[in-house]
Amino acid sequence: MAHSLPGRLRVCAGGALLLAATASHGFDFKTVGAAPAILYDAPSTRGNKLFVAPRGMPLEVVLGYGEWVKVRDVSGELAWIELKALSSKRNVVVRTPSLKVRERTDEAAPAVFIADKGILLDVLEAPAAGWVKVRHKDGLIGYVKGSDIWGI
Numbered sequence: 001m002a003h004s005l006p007g008r009l010r011v012c013a014g015g016a017l018l019l020a021a022t023a024s025h026g027f028d029f030k031t032v033g034a035a036p037a038i039l040y041d042a043p044s045t046r047g048n049k050l051f052v053a054p055r056g057m058p059l060e061v062v063l064g065y066g067e068w069v070k071v072r073d074v075s076g077e078l079a080w081i082e083l084k085a086l087s088s089k090r091n092v093v094v095r096t097p098s099l100k101v102r103e104r105t106d107e108a109a110p111a112v113f114i115a116d117k118g119i120l121l122d123v124l125e126a127p128a129a130g131w132v133k134v135r136h137k138d139g140l141i142g143y144v145k146g147s148d149i150w151g152i
Contacts, residue, residue, distance in 0.1 A: 028061040029151050030069070030086040037086075039079035043068035050079050056120050058091045058151030074150045090123035092134065092151035094144075101142035105131035112142035127152055 032053045040047035043065050053059070059071035059081065067083050074093045100111035101121075105128070113136060115121065121134035124141065131143045132152060146152050 027152075029058050029090065030061055030071075031089045031091045031151075032057045032059065032081075033085055033087040035085075037081055039071070039073075039081050041079065043070070043080045045082075047080065050077075053081070056089075056091050058093060058120075059086070060151075090151070091120050092123055092132065092144075092149040094119045094121065094148065095150050096148040099144060099148050101134065101136070101140070101144055103142060105129065105143045109143075113140045115144075121149070123152070 032055055034055060036052050036054050039050045039053055041050055042048070053073070057073070059073055061069055062072055062078065063070040064083070065080075068080050069083050069086065070078060070080055072078055074095075094115045094117050097117045099115045099117070101113050101115055102109040103112050115136065119136070121136060121144070123132060124135055125133040127146050130146050132146055132149065133141065133143055134149075135141045
């Protein structure tokens with residue numbers, strides 16, 4: 001079967017546009033809402049329950065499927081969660097042991113507090129120049145490097 005050159009070019013151009021759109025799209029993170037949420041192995045409440053995600057846990061959205069969302073957690077595990085269980089509020093998880101949360105966006109700035117690995121922090125401002133302004137649940141505010149947290 002012969003394929004026309006214009007048809008092939010359209011397919012290649014369409015594929016290139018799709019790749020460009022995918023590459024330019026940043027990660028989409030959501031947070032578990034006001035109540036803990038069950039994560040499943042399939043997009044249905046009849047699926048196997050994998051675990052319960054605590055309130056405020058950030059999750060990377062991988063795929064939407066109607067009222068369900070496939071998500072990735074901080075450990076890289078994939079699961080399904082009901083869309084209604086998620087919030088657009090931004091939280092991050094500390095990835096580095098004994099992370100110094102700085103007074104300013106400067107490695108030499110004094111530490112406001114130390115956050116242990118796995119601690120949830122609220123995102124107060126969008127990342128700028130590699131730094132993120134965050135707040136601890138106790139109200140302390142400071143800056144962390146984006147590479148030391150997960151959820152941005």
